Amino acid sequence: MVLLLIKEKSNMKYNPLQIRGLKPVIPIIQGGMAVRVSTGKLAGAVAKCNAVGVIGGSGMSVEELKEEISIARKIAEGKGIIAVNIMVAAHDFLELVQACIDEKVELLIAGAGFSMDVFKMTKGTSTAFAPVVSSAKAAKLGLKLGADAIIVEGKEAGGHLGTDRPIREILKEVLEVIDGKVPVIGAGGILHGSDICEILKMGADGVQMATRFVLSDECIVDDKYKQYYLNHSKEDMHVFLSPVGYPGRAIMTKFLQKVENKQIGKFPCKHLCLKSCNRRFCIIEALVSAQAGDVDNGIVFAGERFSEIKDILPVKTIIDNLLEEIKNC
Numbered sequence: 001m002v003l004l005l006i007k008e009k010s011n012m013k014y015n016p017l018q019i020r021g022l023k024p025v026i027p028i029i030q031g032g033m034a035v036r037v038s039t040g041k042l043a044g045a046v047a048k049c050n051a052v053g054v055i056g057g058s059g060m061s062v063e064e065l066k067e068e069i070s071i072a073r074k075i076a077e078g079k080g081i082i083a084v085n086i087m088v089a090a091h092d093f094l095e096l097v098q099a100c101i102d103e104k105v106e107l108l109i110a111g112a113g114f115s116m117d118v119f120k121m122t123k124g125t126s127t128a129f130a131p132v133v134s135s136a137k138a139a140k141l142g143l144k145l146g147a148d149a150i151i152v153e154g155k156e157a158g159g160h161l162g163t164d165r166p167i168r169e170i171l172k173e174v175l176e177v178i179d180g181k182v183p184v185i186g187a188g189g190i191l192h193g194s195d196i197c198e199i200l201k202m203g204a205d206g207v208q209m210a211t212r213f214v215l216s217d218e219c220i221v222d223d224k225y226k227q228y229y230l231n232h233s234k235e236d237m238h239v240f241l242s243p244v245g246y247p248g249r250a251i252m253t254k255f256l257q258k259v260e261n262k263q264i265g266k267f268p269c270k271h272l273c274l275k276s277c278n279r280r281f282c283i284i285e286a287l288v289s290a291q292a293g294d295v296d297n298g299i300v301f302a303g304e305r306f307s308e309i310k311d312i313l314p315v316k317t318i319i320d321n322l323l324e325e326i327k328n329c
């Protein structure tokens, strides 16, 4: 039934995305974005369009995450899939994973690191699991440990990066090692229908897109954050070493400039948000500041192609436009 509805809607020639026993959906995952960039409001709106809406759970308390899941479910009205993304590097990673399992979240996604524990925790539960990887080696390990899908992210992605190689290069290698055993989803720098077609034609089962959804009505970041995207160009893109231990891709801000000029020193840690922090600066405070509109004193994560997006649109329009663009791919 759902399949039929999706087919009617888009007149598509591509296959729906099906992960484990979950309902088939449009092969678009809205990437999880912390801290509080992709919340229940955005994830619910994406799921309502029969795609996969992902709450960025890192930086939320268990109670807050449960509340966001409930908001997303109300908005989605039973359509699509609501998923949660949690960063492995987060101090309370396992606690948040357990909360997702308890809440019977359909799909859990883990980025910024690789955890063996999460495979054991989700096994035999109603929560499917997909790690975000950036190499064929990690994809192979994920498959061996029981992943229900593999998300492959290239250097074009926003946020923390696990590679400096382009998505198309890594995807090819990952598709070879996974060999159709579980769905493979490509992520990083995918903006238009033509990008989606290209990734699907390579053999991927779906795409994950994040940056496009920052510039949606339903993304709850302060308008100054969205305007920062719209008012900067690709020359303002900056990759810095994050306290998490990985490079991070963001738009240059006054704060990041100070970090790079070593004008920001080590600090007394109030949050203990990471398992291991290099104390270069406080990442959680920088992300929260930007999210709330104090972009000068914060970090504005964005994918490599952010400056190609020229408008803030409702999620439904973004997805309808993409479906129109890919209907003949």
Ligand SMILES: Cc1cc2nc3c(=O)[nH]c(=O)nc-3n(C[C@H](O)[C@H](O)[C@H](O)COP(=O)(O)O)c2cc1C
Pocket (backbone or CB within 6 Å): 030, 031, 032, 033, 034, 035, 037, 056, 057, 058, 085, 086, 087, 110, 111, 112, 132, 153, 156, 157, 158, 159, 160, 187, 188, 189, 190, 208, 209, 210, 211, 212, 214, 300, 301, 302, 303, 304, 305
């Ligand atoms: C603002 C922002 C925050 C992000 N936060 C997370 C996160 O918390 N966990 C994660 O695994 N990936 C995170 N990402 C990566 C996205 O989920 C996604 O895989 C990637 O950005 C895809 O590339 P695109 O933005 O070019 O579409 C973030 C990306 C952005 C732009």
